[in-house]
Amino acid sequence: MLIEPLNRSPLLGDGGRVPVHPLAVEAGSTISRFPSYLPLVLAVLMCACSGPWNNPYRESEAGKNILYGAFAERPKHLDPVQSYSSNEILITAQIYEPPLQYHYLKRPYELIPSSAEKMPLVQHFDQKGARLGDDADASRVAFTIYEISIKPGIRFQPHPAFARDQQGGFLYHDMGKTDLADIYKLGDFSHMGSRELTAEDYVFQIKRLAHPRLHSPIFGLMSDYISGLKEYAATLRAVDEAQFREQGSGAYLDLNNYPLEGAEAVDRYTYRIKIKGKYPQFKYWLAMPFFAPIPWEAERFYNQKGLAEKNINLDWYPVGTGPYMLAENDPNRVMILEQNPNFHGESYPSEGMPEDAQADLLKDAGKPLPFVDKIVYSRERESIPRWNKFLQGYYDASNIGSDSFDQAVQLTGQGEATITEAMREQGIRLETAVAASTNYMGFNMLDPVVGGAGKRGRESARKLRQAISIAVDYEEYVSIFANGRGIPAQGPIAPGIAGHRDGKEGINPVVYDWVNGRARRKPIEAARKLLAEAGYPDGMDARTGAPLVLYFDVTTRGTEDKSSLDWMRKQFRKLNIQLVVRNTDYNRFQDKIRKGNAQIFEWGWNADYPDPENFLFLLHGPQQKVGQEGENAANYSNPEYNRLFEQMKNMENSPERQKIIDRMVTILRHDAPWLWGYHPKDYGLYHAWYGNVKPNRMSNNNAKYFRIDAGLREQKRAEWNKPVLWPVIAGLIVLIVGLLPAAVIYRRRERGTGIANTEPKHETGGSPA
Structure with missing residues (x-):
């Protein structure tokens, strides 16, 4: 390696001398220069070790209240009318709010209000419209009415679909090519807006189940239950075909112009769903994103020409009232959720099962949700990198692949699964549940x-x-x-x-x-x-x-x-x-x-x-x-x-x-x-800094309950990811020692040449002419 600067500088020309490099200390021999340089090299290496070298996240995120997770398959649909896969509901359940949800802690699973003020009022009627009792035989029930009242004051997340000008008109509902020239993602819009959630937003989403361009996976089932939904789909299809003939593709189909028998708003905060016959299981559907509210402004906004080609649509950018909103969607790399600043608020459960208090699952009782500021989901196609990043503390939780099972889990003599000693020493805990x-x-x-x-x-x-x-x-x-x-x-x-x-x-x-x-x-x-x-x-x-x-x-x-x-x-x-x-x-x-x-x-x-x-x-x-x-x-x-x-x-x-x-x-x-x-x-495996975890196979909107101790996580990451430098240092020493003999020989040769060049030269001259 060179410990002196080159003798010539291309900037100064052939005759320019470069000043001696500060690290090159003059000494009587080359041998004496190596030891003087080596400590400085080592010092530089040691200074570079102040933080983990393998941290995959931005340095600015250190110590922040962020939950880190991973996903393997990119979501295809984030529009709740079409989404029906487990990799999609990981995102949608945190953004959309159906009227009901499952109690996070209670078992057996119990439905409770979410955006609803109270549990729905359920009334059964016979063919003549006479009210029947709750225990009426299914054969007597002609239809059932679910009346749902929502909480006032709930607001949608900030979104350009709601943005208005000073005259009250929508800023972005009638855009042309020029307006979209500099728009590549939702964040490129300069103005955002919001408005209060109303009963009409729930009715609008139910209508969307029958939209001819959306292909909802539950339309077939729901058309057997929701009164008039099948006929409503036929009406919308006929209108859509007529609009296509008159206006071409992309014509906006305004569902507000077409009433649906089975879903109607009673007032600003109350709506009713009419079900054919008696269907006790319908209450469970009211806890799913299919029945979450969608504002008509969002569908009108996303229907504009030019936006879909840029992946600006409901499948890419959801619009909800839940605790989180999708801040970044790059499904080949990362998906980031951030707290919805308009979230109406909710409290952590104050009651659960008898064992929950002992498991520290009630210490946050009554505190406002959500606890985590941001959720970062990184795409990991391979299980081994995902597992290694979990062990390094870069993912807060992990499932257990077959390759890592023996490393993580051991079976007791009674056949019960427990964490291995190595995992326990890292503070990792095991949670198990029978999957439904x-x-x-x-x-x-x-x-x-x-x-x-x-x-x-x-x-x-x-x-x-x-x-x-x-x-x-x-x-x-x-x-x-x-x-x-x-x-x-x-x-x-x-x-x-x-x-x-x-x-x-x-x-x-x-x-x-x-x-x-x-x-x-x-x-x-x-x-x-x-x-x-x-x-x-x-x-x-x-x-x-x-x-x-x-x-x-x-x-x-x-x-x-x-x-x-x-x-x-x-x-x-x-x-x-x-x-x-x-x-x-x-x-x-x-x-x-x-x-x-x-x-x-x-x-x-x-x-x-x-x-x-x-x-x-x-x-x-x-x-x-x-x-x-x-x-x-x-x-x-x-x-x-x-x-x-x-x-x-x-x-x-x-x-x-x-x-x-x-x-x-x-x-x-x-x-x-x-x-x-x-x-x-x-x-499931969870690090010590990951709190309020209780497996819940029915509930998917669980991110709002989780708590992260970011300080402990930073401490453990630093402990577990210290750079191992001795092989590098040892290699440098071996390299330097190996070069010493060659350097000595080279130096001696240079000195010998210099001495020879300074000896007096004897000139031979001729006699004058």
Whole structure:
């Protein structure tokens, strides 16, 4: 390395001398200069160690009241009328406020008011309009009225859709190309506005369920319940088509011009929803973003030409009244929520379960929400970087992948999960909960091979599905890939939900036998027999002699999924079936399912509310994905099942309802539209500075309850991320020592040359001419 400046400077020309560098100390020899320079180099390195070198966040965020998390899949829809995925509700539930919510601490889950002043007034009426009692039989109830009163004084977040000029006109409702020339994101608008929430905003959102351009996933279900919604959709479609013929694409469809029988505002703070018949589960829908308010000004604003092309729309920039608003949306990198300055306020629960006080979950009772100022969600496609950043303190919480399970969790002699000593020393704690969810493989019933739409017919396809159901060993899958964190499913209904059965009564007899007091998967020979009966002996098509090839559509997030997909291929090879895996991202996967282009697919369902209907409707024929835009992704339809579903859905839980559910589940097991998969158990890890955490599988708007001790986090990050410099310093010393002999030789040679050049020269001269 050079310890002196170059002799010549390109700035001064060939004859210019550069001043000696301050670090180059004159000494009698090169050897003496190395030790004098080395301490300065080391000092510079040590000064650079004042903070963690691997901090992925801005230095200005240090010590701030910020919650840090991660997401793997980018959200597709943030418009509450279309959003229905768990990665989307992570965002939408913090922004939008439906009238009801779940109590954060109480179990069983209890609905309480959110933006509503009180719980809805529910009234039942017969065909003649006479009022019936609350316990009236469903067969007598012609319609039900839900009357909801909202709290006055609630305001929307700041947004340009509300901005007005001095004359009271909207600033940004009639923009042209010139106005949009310098607009690239919502923050580029100079003015923001707000207004008070009214009952009309809730009615407007209910109308949007029927909007012909929005394709709400619950429209099919809600059109069976909300009075006039199906007819309203037909009206809007006809108007939209007429406007397209007259004005072209992009014409604004103003829903305020078209009343809906099933939703009306009574006054500024009260509205009513009219439901066909008796549907006790409807109250749960009122806690979901589908029924959160949307201001008409926002839809009018976003409908302008030129904004959608710049991703300025409700799917990108939500408009809500909740505790947070989306401040930055870069879903390939980061999504940031900040406190809504117009939030009307709410208090932390003052009561919970008996164990909550001991767990320090009531120390904030009665204090104003939210506690966290900002939430930063970073996109992490790979599980290993996500896990490492959690251990370094850069993510406040983490789930547990199969690769990190043994590092984080150990099982006691009683089979209970507990945190490992290494995690405990870091102050990390484990929270567990049984998930009200199911992970399954679905068969597309519109497919000619696995669904029976081809020449072989439905019976052949049914036996093929049954054979595969036996062959795919989910006990082994849960053991290997979920570290035992799951229960192999016997049907669609998750444990803890009414209608689920355990023990001998609850087994799937198509796949399992009951042996010695427990369920045992049928032998592979039973599957091979069914496969032969289906027309594919030993995995070969009996008609053509060609091998049976099936296609499996999945969303993969990295190399960690390769082993599970290899395992799945192995399961199909038990039957000599070739399984071709087709990978795609989540948004493209959703499009394939919506269009019915998948043959076999992998998906899951988290319960929206604690009722069996929320699982059984996933296989209800009228709610199939293709053609109906429903949630029946398998496109399964069985007339008897559909009839029983219509009978069951409006009933209160009772022995009679249980009998109907048992019959429905029996039909599903026989038809096998799903390979039932497993019901997962949730394990979550939380750092010591992360407070007020209680797993709640029904409630999604939980961010407002969390508390962060930013000071403790900074302290721990500094402790855990100290740069290890001794290898660098040792390497520098070795390098310097290695260069010393060469430097000495070079110096001696230079000195020898200098001495030789200073010796007197003897000139030879000739005699004068």
